[in-house]
Amino acid sequence: MAYEFIDFKINGAIARITLNRPDRLNSFTAAMHAELRDALANLGDARVLVLAAAGRGFCAGQDLNDRNVAPGEPVDLGETVERDWNPLVRALAALPQPVIARVQGVAAGAGASLALACDLVIAGRAAKFIQSFAAIGLVPDTGGSWHLTRHLGQARAMGLALTGEPLPAEQAAEWGLIWKCVDHDALDSEVEALAQKLAALPPLGLAAIKAMVRTSWDRTLDAELDLQRDEMRRLGFTQDYREGVAAFLEKRPAVFTGR
Incomplete structure (x- = not known):
């Protein structure tokens, strides 16, 4: 496919x-x-995906001009969510690769939810996360209500969703909503360093970590312990595990192949 609205590149183990x-x-x-x-x-x-955005903002969510409806005309918003936004969130969660969101400016509405649907968010200090749904009588979609509540707890999730107050990146990091807030000048180097680090780690192990952390809410402690046992058994038989141990003992960099 020829791309008009996104830029897609794969350089070595890192997709952008x-x-x-x-x-x-x-x-x-x-x-x-x-x-x-x-x-x-x-x-x-690719072993890592970086999701970034051009210009001064990360994403303003849905382009309301794309629906081709007259002002005041009824429109089935659930159709757009079901066709486009829900599959996107599910796809990001299902990817074996860790997904890093690079947020340089405002992330609003579904754009904020999209950033939170990624595995790790690094934001510039000028970035803001805005739950802009309540102002137009809607709910935080694109996984927004799910991620907000699990990252922040009910009180903060409720406050952000009901008021639509912008959450600055620095406070988002302090609250545990995102991985890291950095100065704008350091944003690219921080994202690149994290992408390179993840790309050099054993991909089977990273995929297992991502899957376990994302689904741990659904399991009891006993079920989690059983799953940990099963995954340790499976990963312990991989070539990457043997390479990691050998490299540690031989005091050399490990080279992981995903096998």
């Missing part, structure tokens, strides 16, 4: 997708969703 509608604050259209779905399905042997 950049939302590229800066004139519309990278708000999504159906065509942009289709391009992103195609890119996510073609990550190949």
Whole structure:
């Protein structure tokens, strides 16, 4: 597929997708969703995905001009959510690769939810996360209510969702909503260093960690202990585990192959 609204590159083990509608604050259209779905399905042997955005903002969510309805005309918003946003969140969660969101500016509405749907968020100090749904009579979709509540607890999730008050990146990091807040000048180097670090680690182990952490809410402690046992058994028989131990004992860098 030729891409018009995103930029997609794979350099070595790192895939990079950049939302590229800066004139519309990278708000999504159906065509942009289709391009992103195609890119996510073609990550190949990449071990890490960086999701970034062009321009001054990360993403303003849904482009309301894309629905072609007259002001005041009824529209089935659930259709858009079911067709585009829900599959996107599910795809990001199901990827074996860790997904890093690089947030340089405002992430609003579904754009904020999209960032939170990634595995790790690094934001510049000028970035803000805005739950802008209540102002137009909607709910935090694209996984927003789920991620907010689990990251922050009910009180803070409720406050952000009901008031729509912008949450600065520094406070988001202090609250545990995102992984890290850094100065804008350091944003690219921080994202690159994290991507390179993850790309050099054993991919089977990272995929297992991602899957376990994302689904741990669904299990009891006993079930979690059983799953840990099963995964340790499975991963202990991999070549990557043997390579990691050998490299540690031989005091050399490990080279992991994903086998």
